[in-house]
Amino acid sequence: MSKKIGVIVFPGSNCDHDAYHAMKHVMNADTTFLWHKDKEIGDLDLVIVPGGFSYGDYLRSGAIARFSPIMEAVQDYVKKGFPVLGICNGFQILLEAGLLPGAMLHNEKLRFVCKNVNIRVENNRSLFTSGMKEGTVLNVPVSHGEGNYFIDDEGLSDLKEHEQIAFRYCDANGNVTQEANFNGSVDSIAGIINKQGNVLGMMPHPERAMEPLLGSSDGIPFFESIFNSLQLA
Amino acid sequence: MYKAKVNITLRKSILDPKGKAAHHALQNLGLKNVKDVRIGKFIEMNIDADSQNEARELAETACTQLLANEVMEDFQVEIEE
Numbered sequence: 001m002s003k004k005i006g007v008i009v010f011p012g013s014n015c016d017h018d019a020y021h022a023m024k025h026v027m028n029a030d031t032t033f034l035w036h037k038d039k040e041i042g043d044l045d046l047v048i049v050p051g052g053f054s055y056g057d058y059l060r061s062g063a064i065a066r067f068s069p070i071m072e073a074v075q076d077y078v079k080k081g082f083p084v085l086g087i088c089n090g091f092q093i094l095l096e097a098g099l100l101p102g103a104m105l106h107n108e109k110l111r112f113v114c115k116n117v118n119i120r121v122e123n124n125r126s127l128f129t130s131g132m133k134e135g136t137v138l139n140v141p142v143s144h145g146e147g148n149y150f151i152d153d154e155g156l157s158d159l160k161e162h163e164q165i166a167f168r169y170c171d172a173n174g175n176v177t178q179e180a181n182f183n184g185s186v187d188s189i190a191g192i193i194n195k196q197g198n199v200l201g202m203m204p205h206p207e208r209a210m211e212p213l214l215g216s217s218d219g220i221p222f223f224e225s226i227f228n229s230l231q232l233a
Numbered sequence: 234m235y236k237a238k239v240n241i242t243l244r245k246s247i248l249d250p251k252g253k254a255a256h257h258a259l260q261n262l263g264l265k266n267v268k269d270v271r272i273g274k275f276i277e278m279n280i281d282a283d284s285q286n287e288a289r290e291l292a293e294t295a296c297t298q299l300l301a302n303e304v305m306e307d308f309q310v311e312i313e314e
Contacts, residue, residue, distance in 0.1 A: 060302055067299075096302065103304035105243075110250050150247065150305050 003029040003230055006044040008074075008090075010036045010065050015051035015088065015205065022207040023048070027223050036068040041077045045230045049074070051088030051143070051205060061104060061146045062092035071097055083127060083198045085226070088144055091191070091201030100194055100201045101159070102151035108184025112145035116215060117182065119190045119204055120170040123163050126193045128200045131225030137174045138167075138218040140204040142182075147203040149185035149192075156187060167191035167202055235280045235288035238311040241301045242273035276300055288312050 005023045009016045016033065024031040034041065036054075041047060055064035065071065071093070078084055078099055086094040094100045107113060121129055121136040151159065159165055167190040169180045181188040183203075191202030206219030243249045249271050256270040278295065282288035292310045301308040 059300070063299065063302070095304075101304075103302050105247065105305060106250060108248070108250055110254060152246075152304075 003027075003045045003227055004043060005029045005031045006034045006041060006047045007031065008034045008036065008047065008049050008070055010052070010054035010068060010093075012054045012056055013050050013052035013089070015207065018205070019048045019050045019087070019207045022210045022219065022223065026210040026220070027227065029227070034070055036065070036070050039069045039073055041070075041073045041082075044082070046226065047074060047077060047082070047084045048207075049084065049086040049090030049093055050207075051090060054089055054093065057089075057146075060092075060096065061089060062094075062096040065089075065093045066096040075099070078194075078196075078199055081196065081198055083226070083230070084200075085128065086199070086201040087205055087207060088142075088147075088203055091203055092146065094199060094201045099199050100192055101155050102149055102186075102192070104146045105148040105150050105184075106146050107144070107148050107182075109182075112143075113147075113182055114141070114143040116141050116209075117190075117204060118170050118172055118174075118180065119167040119202075120174050120176065122165045122168050125163060126166060126197050126200065127229035128193065128222075128226050129166055131228045132221055135174055136221070137170060137172065138204075138206070138209075138222060139172075139216045140206050140209045140218055141215075142204045144183070144203055147183045147185070149183075149189045149203070151186055151189075159189075159192060162195050164192050164195065165189055166193050166200055167204070235282055235285060236313045237278040237280050237288060237292035237295075238313065239276040239278070239292060239296060239300060240273060240309045240311075241276065241296075241306050242271050242308075244305055244307050247305055273306075285312050285314070
């Protein structure tokens with residue numbers, strides 16, 4: 001049966017159509033947009049909070065979007081155990097909403113970085129990553145100015161203890177190096193999951209790596225992994 | 234009516250790359266006695282409240298709920314009449 005996916009649209013979202021295209025035309029899922037003013041999620045198997053610059057990144061990335069009516073519905077949806085994937089600005093929004101721990105600082109070198117990077121699957125015991133082997137390297141684009149993930153030491157130990165680190169920046173061979181950690185994130189973190197395991201936030205854009213023509217199709221095994229988990233649920 | 238003046242800065246333990254870049258530039262200008270620079274945000278709010286304490290409480294709520302992210306930022310509130 002076809003999976004039902006929702007992609008949230010905020011004023012200033014700009015990867016909503018990338019996510020829609022990836023889900024509908026590459027993954028052949030039944031995909032709909034959710035408007036930021038919507039108050040209900042409805043009958044969906046997965047909600048994607050896409051990248052972009054919601055509300056112009058005013059104050060802090062994601063800080064204003066968090067107060068949209070749809071985010072209250074997302075809080076309920078998460079409480080019920082349904083999966084939510086936040087990409088880039090979507091990750092920032094989930095952090096601001098308290099659905100994931102930590103915060104985003106400006107990239108260490110202050111530059112907006114737009115390029116393909118490598119990330120390593122750190123943990124495949126989540127519904128998002130279970131279809132991939134640990135250590136798998138994915139080549140996916142990043143495009144952000146505020147992706148320098150910060151969490152204090154206590155929070156970091158907590159993430160490690162509960163196996164919440166999903167992806168780390170690495171080189172092409174899968175080695176986590178200082179050079180590969182281009183934005184200065186704590187412990188090279190590129191993506192984390194919540195304790196319940198149904199929310200994933202990541203800075204890289206797997207939805208923009210779905211077709212070889214566009215440079216990489218490494219997003220496909222990632223979304224296949226999610227879709228397989230949804231199939232089993 | 235009260236005026237709340239809010240200063241928001243990155244927590245002391247966090248490296249402030251903008252401050253560091255500005256510090257570096259000030260050094261190049263020859264202002265060698267500038268030893269450290271931290272860059273933050275300044276926010277002013279006019280608050281309708283019955284007392285200074287009430288205005289302060291309101292301003293602090295605004296900070297903790299929206300204006301500052303306490304995971305990475307500290308804030309200071311000053312209230313003026």
